[in-house]
Amino acid sequence: MLCLFDLDGTLIDSEVGILGCVRHALTQLGVPHPTEMRHWIGPPLRHSFAPLLEHDHDRIEQAVEHYHERFHTIGWREHTVYPGIEAMIGQLKAAGHELAVVTSKPERHARPIIEHLPFGGAFSRLYGPHPSSPHSEKAAMIAAALADFGAKPEDTAMIGDRHFDIDGAVANRVRGVGVLWGFGSRAELEKAGAHAMAATPQDLTALLSA
Structure with missing residues (x-):
């Protein structure tokens, strides 16, 4: 099979790494962190960032880039x-x-x-x-x-x-x-x-x- x-x-x-990167991205954009974030694990990042960033394409892409920056350096090891x-x-x-x-x-x-x-x-x-x-x-x-x-x-x-x-x-x-x-x-x-x-x-x- x-x-x-x-x-x-x-x-x-991978909750610690993923949510750490989400918080980092939101902090970089000056956006408050949601109190409940476990639902972020699984869906595509852009899908999850969109409602918080009012579906602003440019800000969503900035958030994804900030997420990737932290994930590439430390987030991938946090699991x-x-x-x-x-x-x-x-x-x-x-x-x-x-x-x-x-x-x-x-x-x-x-x-x-x-x-x-x-x-x-x-x-x-x-x-x-x-x-x-x-x-x-x-x-x-x-x-x-x-x-x-x-x-x-x-x-x-x-x-x-x-x-x-x-x-x-x-x-x-x-x-x-x-x-x-x-x-x-x-x-x-x-x-x-x-x-x-x-x-x-x-x-x-x-x-x-x-």
């Missing part, structure tokens, strides 16, 4: 691996599954994270949008992975914690597996049409091995 993994909220807990993930990846790889990462994070930001993970070498490919893209593009990236691996949709799973992951899976008719340890919710994943749910990495290993 081809197993496509989301990054933030699925393999790593932890969820317990059980390393063992799960090792088990899936040993069982002969093909593994890849499909993330809304620009590839230039995701690649150093993947390369520094103790299990990063298990992933054959990394798919991330261009930094200038306003869209998550999960559907397009999953389609590219299917083509690159020559995989059938019925032999492929997209694993993630937000509806963006499941939306992309549904668009490509692959199994969408929601994980409950990330930044989404069971209700969000069910509404998007998740094929199955995993409460722990051990549960996920069992689901993907079934």
